[in-house]
Amino acid sequence: MNKLHPRIRIVWVLRAIVIGLVVGAVGVGLATVLEASPFVPAGFAGVLIVLGVIHAILRYRNWRYIVGEDAIYLERGVLTEIRTEVPLVRIQHVDSRRSAFERLVGLASTVVYTAGSRGADVMIPGLTPENADGLRKRLKTLVIDTDGEDAV
Amino acid sequence: MKLAPASIPYRAFQKATSLGITLVFIASIGAGIRIGSPTFLLLAAGILVATVVYEIAYYKRFAYELTDDTFDIRSGVFSRREREIPYGRIQNVDISRNVLERLVGLSAVNIETAGGGSTEAVIQYVSAFEGKRLQQDIRRYKHGKSTDPEGAAGEQSDRRADEEVLFEIAPSELALSGILSFDPRVPGLILAVATGSIPFISPIVPVDAPPLVLLALFTVLLVGGVLLAWIVGAISAVVNYWGFRLTRSNDELRYERGLLQRYSGTIPFDKIQAMTIKDNPLKRRAGYATLAVETAGYAPGQASGRGSEAAVPIASLERVEQLADEIAPYEQPTFKQPPKRIRRRYLARYLIALGAVTAVLYGLAAWFATTASVPWYLPVIAALATPIAAHYKWVHRGYSLGDDHLLTRNGFWSRETKLVAYYRIQTVIDTRTIFQRRWSVATVIADTAGSLSLLGTDAAAVDIDQRDAERLRTELADRLRTALADRRRQRAGGFEWLDEDGSEDESPAELVDSQTADRPAPDERNGDATVDDVSTGERADGRAAADHRAENADGEHGDTEQQNTEHANNEQEADNEPDQKNTNQERVNQERDDQERRGTQSDDQERSDGRDSGRDDGPESAN
Numbered sequence: 031m032n033k034l035h036p037r038i039r040i041v042w043v044l045r046a047i048v049i050g051l052v053v054g055a056v057g058v059g060l061a062t063v064l065e066a067s068p069f070v071p072a073g074f075a076g077v078l079i080v081l082g083v084i085h086a087i088l089r090y091r092n093w094r095y096i097v098g099e100d101a102i103y104l105e106r107g108v109l110t111e112i113r114t115e116v117p118l119v120r121i122q123h124v125d126s127r128r129s130a131f132e133r134l135v136g137l138a139s140t141v142v143y144t145a146g147s148r149g150a151d152v153m154i155p156g157l158t159p160e161n162a163d164g165l166r167k168r169l170k171t172l173v174i175d176t177d178g179e180d181a182v
Numbered sequence: 183m184k185l186a187p188a189s190i191p192y193r194a195f196q197k198a199t200s201l202g203i204t205l206v207f208i209a210s211i212g213a214g215i216r217i218g219s220p221t222f223l224l225l226a227a228g229i230l231v232a233t234v235v236y237e238i239a240y241y242k243r244f245a246y247e248l249t250d251d252t253f254d255i256r257s258g259v260f261s262r263r264e265r266e267i268p269y270g271r272i273q274n275v276d277i278s279r280n281v282l283e284r285l286v287g288l289s290a291v292n293i294e295t296a297g298g299g300s301t302e303a304v305i306q307y308v309s310a311f312e313g314k315r316l317q318q319d320i321r322r323y324k325h326g327k328s329t330d331p332e333g334a335a336g337e338q339s340d341r342r343a344d345e346e347v348l349f350e351i352a353p354s355e356l357a358l359s360g361i362l363s364f365d366p367r368v369p370g371l372i373l374a375v376a377t378g379s380i381p382f383i384s385p386i387v388p389v390d391a392p393p394l395v396l397l398a399l400f401t402v403l404l405v406g407g408v409l410l411a412w413i414v415g416a417i418s419a420v421v422n423y424w425g426f427r428l429t430r431s432n433d434e435l436r437y438e439r440g441l442l443q444r445y446s447g448t449i450p451f452d453k454i455q456a457m458t459i460k461d462n463p464l465k466r467r468a469g470y471a472t473l474a475v476e477t478a479g480y481a482p483g484q485a486s487g488r489g490s491e492a493a494v495p496i497a498s499l500e501r502v503e504q505l506a507d508e509i510a511p512y513e514q515p516t517f518k519q520p521p522k523r524i525r526r527r528y529l530a531r532y533l534i535a536l537g538a539v540t541a542v543l544y545g546l547a548a549w550f551a552t553t554a555s556v557p558w559y560l561p562v563i564a565a566l567a568t569p570i571a572a573h574y575k576w577v578h579r580g581y582s583l584g585d586d587h588l589l590t591r592n593g594f595w596s597r598e599t600k601l602v603a604y605y606r607i608q609t610v611i612d613t614r615t616i617f618q619r620r621w622s623v624a625t626v627i628a629d630t631a632g633s634l635s636l637l638g639t640d641a642a643a644v645d646i647d648q649r650d651a652e653r654l655r656t657e658l659a660d661r662l663r664t665a666l667a668d669r670r671r672q673r674a675g676g677f678e679w680l681d682e683d684g685s686e687d688e689s690p691a692e693l694v695d696s697q698t699a700d701r702p703a704p705d706e707r708n709g710d711a712t713v714d715d716v717s718t719g720e721r722a723d724g725r726a727a728a729d730h731r732a733e734n735a736d737g738e739h740g741d742t743e744q745q746n747t748e749h750a751n752n753e754q755e756a757d758n759e760p761d762q763k764n765t766n767q768e769r770v771n772q773e774r775d776d777q778e779r780r781g782t783q784s785d786d787q788e789r790s791d792g793r794d795s796g797r798d799d800g801p802e803s804a805n
Binding site: 109110111113119145146152 | 629
């Protein structure tokens with residue numbers, strides 16, 4: 031099974047830090063307005079960042095995927111482990127996308143949509159742009175091969 | 183085609199009323215306009231004229247058309263919109279009429295497609311007759327038939343004739359459904375309101391009254407709340423299911439229901455995603471149950487939280503099971519339960535919840551009164567019942583792998599049995615929360631495109647042993663594949679058998695062979711992927727079962743040719759379109775070619791993938 035690109039950790043860590051900083055800024059701002067001690071929200075934000083970083087690392091460690099002959103199989107999750115099996119016949123469409131952070135470190139994600147109620151859940155992050163495009167194209171050909179009538 | 187002319191005054195009336203209410207509201211909060219003043223009257227008149235003009239323009243702009251392969255709608259006064267909906271994508275067509283609309287003879291037609299939380303097209307309003315005609319014509323177009331205006335009436339009476347009434351609610355059943363439908367959301371709402379109003383009530387309540395009086399007050403409130411919830415539930419059930427009628431014609435279900443607002447709709451059999459049989463101890467005691475049918479479309483009225491509307495509100499369990507069996511033949515399930523150890527987990531969970539409630543009550547009591555006077559410790563008594571609840575939660579929980587369906591059952595009080603055909607499964611998800619891992623159990627969810635799934639009620643085998651979960655996951659994915667292949671073969675094969683009457687037996691066998699021969703991949707993968715032996719064995723069994731099913735299907739085809747009634751979803755097409763046999767034949771051929779091509783292609787792919795999975799699956803199987 032494939033692992034994600036190691037650089038995805040940078041994206042996730044950055045994201046955690048940004049969220050922590052925003053929360054911290056809002057908290058400190060509120061504290062100064064209310065004339066309370068700014069150390070409580072600052073400390074909270076610090077804890078948030080530490081947890082976020084740990085989460086990002088564990089998340090990377092637990093992420094695995096494989097694109098098989100007739101299904102995509104994903105394994106991920108830190109607190110809740112999720113294993114998803116997406117039969118290729120069920121794929122409605124495939125996106126590759128790049129968020130700002132991902133562009134920063136030169137990575138991309140592939141998102142697979144099914145008609146299922148949790149369809150948009152299936153996202154494979156941490157691919158190199160070439161890999162993401164390749165995966166998208168490969169899935170496309172596989173999906174076209176299978177019978178379109180079975181999609182719903 | 184245009185809307186009904188009567189829709190102009192009706193829509194204008196609707197709009198003007200809501201705008202008028204807003205105006206009165208604004209006036210009443212004193213925004214410079216007094217009710218009855220000249221400006222007020224001027225504004226009201228302006229609103230009236232504006233809405234009428236707008237509605238006339240809306241009427242002029244709105245046009246819909248049934249073309250050969252799409253349903254087209256052009257609409258919009260300020261921003262124009264043209265929409266084409268392919269017939270094949272339409273999940274269901276619903277008609278709703280409230281009291282007023284029935285009085286003036288109008289219907290609103292809603293067209294639902296799969297995906298998305300909203301209705302694809304809303305046609306407000308057409309005449310009642312036109313609504314019915316639209317419903318039928320769309321159905322007919324979906325099957326590739328054109329309409330002839332004069333034949334429509336004749337066909338309608340024909341259709342009535344071959345329409346078979348599956349279920350018609352009896353007054354006693356309606357009454358019973360009212361009595362038994364206790365709406366649990368209402369006590370919650372009351373509780374929320376009550377806790378919110380405590381600061382206002384507390385000065386009135388004689389806090390220094392003897393505890394006995396307080397207790398009595400408390401009990402009266404509680405009983406009152408429960409009674410109210412009951413009455414509300416009963417009324418809403420009766421209003422919703424007044425005159426409920428479920429019929430089936432060859433390839434679809436039709437339902438009608440509603441007292442104040444009349445709903446009717448169709449559900450094509452091949453759009454049904456899942457079925458749910460629901461009951462609770464009260465209903466079970468009386469031997470009754472509820473049946474709900476899910477499609478991939480947005481269920482009308484889902485916003486009101488009542489879920490799929492094509493539900494049989496209540497019927498004897500026997501009848502419900504018979505109905506479900508008629509809609510999708512399934513075999514008597516044997517549920518496999520989660521491991522017994524899990525009961526302790528449920529017990530702990532209930533106790534923790536009770537503890538939390540008690541703590542909150544204690545906190546409130548300490549805050550508003552003296553802890554001595556309020557019986558905050560009452561919930562603790564309920565702790566005595568928790569072992570029973572935990573036990574029943576475990577008893578009810580389970581899953582069953584049938585020939586064609588996955589059945590799951592959940593719920594300690596309100597028990598739900600979900601029935602999902604393998605070929606309807608979209609994705610298979612296996613989750614383990616941090617708590618579940620401690621007990622080494624997992625939840626396997628079979629996600630479908632059903633609309634109720636949005637509420638988180640997918641078919642789920644909850645808290646089964648992790649090894650079982652692993653097996654169930656691969657098994658479901660595998661069965662999905664074989665079921666799809668079966669269906670495809672049926673679709674393709676069904677036409678062939680109609681062609682060559684004499685050699686019926688040969689072609690399916692040949693197809694089965696080619697199918698299995700062309701699909702070497704899963705076996706190879708099993709070998710490489712080092713999943714444990716048990717599952718490989720099971721898979722082989724599954725294959726055998728699938729072949730067996732194919733043979734059965736063969737027999738069925740023979741029957742359906744004469745009877746043309748039972749589970750004729752797919753074969754129906756064949757009957758409807760005799761002139762398309764040739765194209766279907768072509769499709770079969772093409773499909774074989776495809777399979778061959780894929781076979782060779784996948785060989786190469788398999789080699790690389792197989793190596794990959796062989797290496798990396800090692801640690802996983804060690805888990």
